Amino acid sequence: MIFSRGTIDGIAAALAVHGLILRGGFNIADDEAAPAGNSGSAAKSALLVGQAGAAPWPHFQRWLVRQARGIANPLDTWSREVIGAVAQEFGARAVSPSxxxxxxxxxxxxxxxxxKPSPLGILMHPTYGLWHAYRGALLFEEGIFLPEPQEAIHLCDTCVEKPCMKSCPVDAYSERGFAHEACLGHVRGPRGEPCRAGxxxxxxxCPYGTSYRYPSGVQAFHMAAFARL
Structure with a gap:
């Protein structure tokens, strides 16, 4: 069975209530290793769920004020709750990146x-730049009718200056990869306030997708989670 475009539109509408969007999908071939679907049988297709810019933030904040203080990983918890409810409505299994x-x-x-990945490891989107995220996926035990996605323009290939590799005070990103400990030490240290706050x-x-850039408060939230502040 292959479910219809109308079903996909219904899923998109259910996610939009929470500021989330569908981020494409694909069918899983019979000879591929596949995660389990809702009943435990192998999944035949997947729809990715995520965000463009900070659209989910107001919805998440309204949810957060109703929760007990000190909830662990609140954004992951909210994402699981929202995407899980949509999955239940449409007969899918919800999974999370964490x-x-x-x-x-x-x-x-x-x-x-x-x-394709940017030099920072974040996937570069031709419209959103680096200001997007994937919050989960819906796994189905049926196929999906989806057009084959076109190869996206990889903006990093045309970016000569690469300012994303030159702005960190401790050169956390380089051709050698990400210097995790150096980044953490700086963010947690006395000179890390610009990173903590913004x-x-x-x-x-990065010069791309700036209209989707997360507000400073949203970035501070993510930085605090990353650095366990």
């Missing part, structure tokens, strides 16, 4: 939207 064992979300995203300086230096 589920263990980890599922290959970045590979799924590259497959669904034909994106987010990663390298990410903010």
């Amino acid at each position: 589920d263990r064992p980890y599922l290959p979300f970045q590979q799924w995203a590259m497959r669904a939207e034909k994106l 987010g990663c300086l390298d990410r903010n230096a």
